[in-house]
Amino acid sequence: xxxxxxxxxxxxxxEIVEIRTLIQHPMETGYRPKGDGTSFPRDIIRNFVCKLxxxxxxxxxxxxxxxxxxxxxxxxxxxxxxxxxxxxxxxxGTSQTETADFIVE
Numbered sequence: 001x002x003x004x005x006x007x008x009x010x011x012x013x014x015e016i017v018e019i020r021t022l023i024q025h026p027m028e029t030g031y032r033p034k035g036d037g038t039s040f041p042r043d044i045i046r047n048f049v050c051k052l053x054x055x056x057x058x059x060x061x062x063x064x065x066x067x068x069x070x071x072x073x074x075x076x077x078x079x080x081x082x083x084x085x086x087x088x089x090x091x092x093g094t095s096q097t098e099t100a101d102f103i104v105e
Contacts (some may be wrong), residue, residue, distance in 0.1 A: 011078035020073045029064040047089045074104035
């Protein structure tokens with residue numbers, strides 16, 4: 001799909017941490033007209049899921065009002081470390097998954 005940036009800080013056990021993601025995507029709403037009077041087809045990221053060790057910790061459903069290159073930030077309480085999996089799915093069914101190590105000291 002596109003280039004992804006993930007900011008996943010190290011954390012101390014019990015600490016609340018902010019996780020930030022940014023994905024490069026045009027987020028076409030389906031309302032913008034072409035020169036011939038038709039509209040560009042809708043193509044937005046409609047779903048984002050974050051899992052820690054295969055347990056879902058955050059989910060977001062996105063809608064056409066979201067800007068291009070959506071930035072998503074959320075917080076979690078650092079109880080255990082492990083592998084975080086970030087997944088995006090767009091209207092065309094294209095998906096992208098990235099992983100990162102979440103370190104809890």
